[in-house]
Amino acid sequence: QSAFGVQGNSLLFDGVSDYLTFAGPINDLFERNDFVLSFYFHPTGINPRQTLLRKKADCDTDDRLFTIDYLPGQGALELNFQENPSRTVGGPNNLIPLEPTRCWHHFVMERDNNEVRIYINGVRVKRMTSGTRFNIGNNFNLEIARAGCPTSETNFQGFIDEMRIYRGSIPIDTIE
Numbered sequence: 313q314s315a316f317g318v319q320g321n322s323l324l325f326d327g328v329s330d331y332l333t334f335a336g337p338i339n340d341l342f343e344r345n346d347f348v349l350s351f352y353f354h355p356t357g358i359n360p361r362q363t364l365l366r367k368k369a370d371c372d373t374d375d376r377l378f379t380i381d382y383l384p385g386q387g388a389l390e391l392n393f394q395e396n397p398s399r400t401v402g403g404p405n406n407l408i409p410l411e412p413t414r415c416w417h418h419f420v421m422e423r424d425n426n427e428v429r430i431y432i433n434g435v436r437v438k439r440m441t442s443g444t445r446f447n448i449g450n451n452f453n454l455e456i457a458r459a460g461c462p463t464s465e466t467n468f469q470g471f472i473d474e475m476r477i478y479r480g481s482i483p484i485d486t487i488e
Contacts, residue, residue: 327469346481348482365378369452426443
């Protein structure tokens with residue numbers, strides 16, 4: 313559903329049955345390529361764990377995966393970037409705090425070789441590294457606002473706008 317956005321309209325997700333699934337070549341980007349993911353979001357729901365973005369199997373955490381969950385009770389995001397259970401960055405011990413007074417949050421994630429850098433509203437807030445580049449490629453589609461495991465997650469409720477995915481990296485002044 314279309315609604316007000318950062319500039320013009322955005323997508324409104326109801327937290328129940330609204331979500332997007334992307335099939336095709338976009339899913340190959342996450343295997344070993346550098347990339348930048350950028351979007352604005354305005355949460356409206358209060359469910360404890362809401363999935364903003366995911367590329368993983370339903371209810372399975374042993375496979376390669378990529379997830380971004382919104383945690384309203386903690387005013388934070390949780391990013392999980394996992395090649396296997398022993399090779400992971402992010403997780404519950406690396407929450408990304410959000411400014412509680414902001415209506416819209418601008419999220420940017422850049423994977424550059426063995427680093428994952430997170431920017432919120434133009435400021436780098438997290439840098440996570442690994443000894444080697446992570447391969448998070450899997451056979452699952454990229455999904456927006458869909459929870460894969462209804463016993464522990466819910467669909468995102470709120471607005472998402474200006475989502476962009478770039479192959480490679482972009483200049484820091486563009487991110488800021």
